[in-house]
Amino acid sequence: MNTIELTNLPLRIAITMDGNGRWAELRGKPRIVGHRAGSHTVRRIVRACRRLGVQELTLYAFSEQNWGRPINEVDGLMTLLEEFLVQERDEILQNRIRLRGIGNLERLPPHVRESLELLAEASRDHQGMTLSLALSYGGREEIVDAARTLARQVAAGELTPDDVTEERLTALLPSMRHGAPDLMIRTGGELRVSNFLLWGAAYSELFFSDILWPDFQVEHLYQAIAAYQRRQRRFGLVSNSNTLGPCPTSLSGS
Ligand code: IPE
Ligand code: IPE
Ligand code: MG
Numbered sequence: 001m002n003t004i005e006l007t008n009l010p011l012r013i014a015i016t017m018d019g020n021g022r023w024a025e026l027r028g029k030p031r032i033v034g035h036r037a038g039s040h041t042v043r044r045i046v047r048a049c050r051r052l053g054v055q056e057l058t059l060y061a062f063s064e065q066n067w068g069r070p071i072n073e074v075d076g077l078m079t080l081l082e083e084f085l086v087q088e089r090d091e092i093l094q095n096r097i098r099l100r101g102i103g104n105l106e107r108l109p110p111h112v113r114e115s116l117e118l119l120a121e122a123s124r125d126h127q128g129m130t131l132s133l134a135l136s137y138g139g140r141e142e143i144v145d146a147a148r149t150l151a152r153q154v155a156a157g158e159l160t161p162d163d164v165t166e167e168r169l170t171a172l173l174p175s176m177r178h179g180a181p182d183l184m185i186r187t188g189g190e191l192r193v194s195n196f197l198l199w200g201a202a203y204s205e206l207f208f209s210d211i212l213w214p215d216f217q218v219e220h221l222y223q224a225i226a227a228y229q230r231r232q233r234r235f236g237l238v239s240n241s242n243t244l245g246p247c248p249t250s251l252s253g254s
Helices: 020-026 031-052 064-068 071-087 089-094 110-122 139-155 166-171 218-229 248-252
Strands: 012-016 056-063 097-102 129-137 183-186 205-208
Touching: 020 031, 031 056, 031 071, 031 129, 031 218, 056 064, 056 071, 064 071, 064 129, 071 089, 071 110, 089 097, 089 110, 097 110, 129 139, 139 166, 183 218, 205 218
Parallel strands: 012 056, 012 183, 056 129, 097 129, 183 205
Antiparallel strands: none
């Protein structure tokens, strides 16, 4: 049983939804069956986060590297994505969820891009929760894009090299628009980041679960949040009771 304190929620949660393929293979089924089962998990976790009052949920749905998978798997994933965007449209709008895509969206097939753009446009002013779908997303690629933009501004004489600051780079990263993730969850048992939110992850709390994504229940989400709430975030400092360090007078012995 996991008890969650509603006063100390991770406001921004990011999830690497991994393990669909293995879930299907364990059942002797094609991988796409696992992806379909995984899309049901997406629905229940989005609802749960919305109910809890999470401000932003970022879901790693398809990486830039995933384009290298067999064409039938990629096509199947794109079809599922479009189905999700069409079927969830009403619920997303009714729940005042703001949906957006982050990643190299130009690479998505036009039919998927269009559904995404329509829903992003229809929900752009919603304040309920931001649902960011990382699609054709890569953390390195996102940082390179931002660096290229800054380099162009320097080349054009609009900025000097000293103007290339952490703040300016952050401002150019779509994944950082609402801030860095507080809690990053990865299902499926792998202990790696796989090119997700590299910049924002600098001080995120990490939670790894062995559960394969199609089996991930709301209870598992609560487990991750409860674990987050038991941790102390320090951001490179010392714990709260010691934030000022040793008292100088006691060091001098006076
Ligand atoms: C995650 O599940 C979904 C995507 C990457 C699109 P996988 O398809 O990677 O599942 P496993 O890791 O092979 O089990
Ligand atoms: C990360 O999972 C990408 C998504 C969940 C969309 P992968 O299955 O692609 O990552 P690796 O290959 O195990 O690192
Ligand atoms: Mg995987």
